[in-house]
Amino acid sequence: MRSRKPKKLSAEDRALWARVTKGAAPLHSRPRSDVEKNAANTGELGQKKATPAFQVKDFQIGDRAPTSTLQPHLSPSLIDRLGHSPVKMDHGTYRQMSRGKLKPEARIDLHGLTLADAHPRLTQFIQAAYADQKRLVLVITGKGKDREDPGPIPIRRGVLRHQVPGWLMAPPLGALVLDIRPAHLRHGGEGAYYVYLKRRR
Numbered sequence: 001m002r003s004r005k006p007k008k009l010s011a012e013d014r015a016l017w018a019r020v021t022k023g024a025a026p027l028h029s030r031p032r033s034d035v036e037k038n039a040a041n042t043g044e045l046g047q048k049k050a051t052p053a054f055q056v057k058d059f060q061i062g063d064r065a066p067t068s069t070l071q072p073h074l075s076p077s078l079i080d081r082l083g084h085s086p087v088k089m090d091h092g093t094y095r096q097m098s099r100g101k102l103k104p105e106a107r108i109d110l111h112g113l114t115l116a117d118a119h120p121r122l123t124q125f126i127q128a129a130y131a132d133q134k135r136l137v138l139v140i141t142g143k144g145k146d147r148e149d150p151g152p153i154p155i156r157r158g159v160l161r162h163q164v165p166g167w168l169m170a171p172p173l174g175a176l177v178l179d180i181r182p183a184h185l186r187h188g189g190e191g192a193y194y195v196y197l198k199r200r201r
Helices: 011-022 034-042 078-084 091-098 115-131 159-169
Strands: 106-109 136-140 177-182 192-197
Touching: 078 177, 091 177, 091 192, 106 115, 115 136, 115 159, 115 192, 159 177, 159 192
Parallel strands: 106 136
Antiparallel strands: 136 192, 177 192
């Protein structure tokens, strides 16, 4: 069975259809899609109007650039975190130690040493104190320079003072150390640490 060819509209039929559809209105309004809404808001399909993050002010040749008020900020120091960390030793012992009433059983002075010299000396000292079954030892680091480095990259005062707690918590010393606390003023204050060692098994 042959398929019938669609009948072509005459010029008169097309003119009549154009007059009918000219005044026709849709029965249901189609909701606009998100893309169409975005295009209406931005003026272009798929492109948002870029809002400048800052405005460039007019300037004249020879004018000085405004000085920035932004200052570099350092994250909380390891010393600050140690002071607020949970107490791991006996609380009665901690109270006496924090008041400076406990006398360290041994001490080491790393003040003035380079990091390369201080690290092996500290490791040897802690291991020897642990072998001798000592519990409370004092590690003196010094406070470092009198002021912060004003350079573009902030550097903390007292590199050795900030490095020692990390050494004490890392292997191999971390397995021997129970707690680390800033020393009382009578034992060096900010320039020294109490290191409370674990009991030897």
